[in-house]
Amino acid sequence: MTTILTILTEGFADWETALLNAVAHAFYKVETRFATPGGRPVTSSGGMTVSSALTLEDVDPADYDAIIVCGGTAWQSPEAPDIAPLLQDAKAKGKLIGLICDATVAGARAGLLDTVRHTSNGAGYLDFTGYAGTALYRDTEAAVSDGGIVTAGGVSPVAFMAAVMEGLGLADDNLSYYVGMHAAQFGKTA
Template sequence: MTTLLTILTPGFADWETALLNAGAREYYRLDTRFATPGGEPVTSAGGLRLAPQLAIEEINPTDYDALLVNGGSIWQQPDGPDLTKLLQSAQAAGVVIGGICDGVIPLARAGLLDDRRHTANGPESLPQTGYGGGAFFIGSPRAILDRGIITAPGTAPVSFMGAVLEALGLRTGDLDFYLGLYAAEHHAGAPSVGPS
């Protein structure tokens, strides 16, 4: 069975991988798992408390088809989890790797973006990582998939979902329809915010 593992940290951004994991589990019948630092429960930015299946430190990347790093402010901190060896091992094993919002920072630290097209919240969010991929950065509002690595700004959970499923070989007319459903509101113009 295809298995996705999402790394979550204290204060993780709820919306960034929620649609992906829900669609993968309910529609595609994939196995979705979650890992946190020390395997401890974490609370999201929105107050959702989550108990993971395992600790980041216990991850064997070859047990998973996709390894996803959810955003959160911890990735900007010097004491954030170091995923360098894990991500490099996953890449060497051919595992699909994705990072969204500040979850792109560990990918940059691991050198995964030095030679492939990618995006992030902005190029200014990556330089303090030892990052050498400036020539490959694309300022995109949508996720970018390049040779099994997916990156996205925090405002792109729908295209991130699509790129991950595409990288797993699940791009079909059904996925295109599903993506269209979630993107439809963005084609309708500005939302109404006042009384009608």
């Protein structure tokens, strides 16, 4: 069974990974798990409190097919958990890594975005991290997948969900139809 782990921090952005986890779990029977720093409950930017049975510090990437990092203001704060070793280990083990919105800050700090095409919340958004991947940045509303890493800006949860599902080998006609329904509300085609 495919298993994904989503990392949530205090102030996580509710909308960014909710669709991915709901579609993966409800429609594709993917096992979804969640980890938080210290295993403590965290409250989202929208006020939703989530309790986790998993402690971020005890996560072993070998147990998962994908490690997903939800964005939120915590990633730019001095109190942000250092997940660089976890992300580097996941990358070394060939696990899919998903970074959306401010989670791209954690990816840049971990050196994951130095050698792959990627996106975030806007051109120059990651420059303060001192990362070496500026030339590989793509200014797009779509998700960007390269080298087992999926990135997206905070306004692209549908594209992020679709790219992660594709990266897991789960994209099919049903997923295309679902993404098309979301695109249609904006008069766009998928």
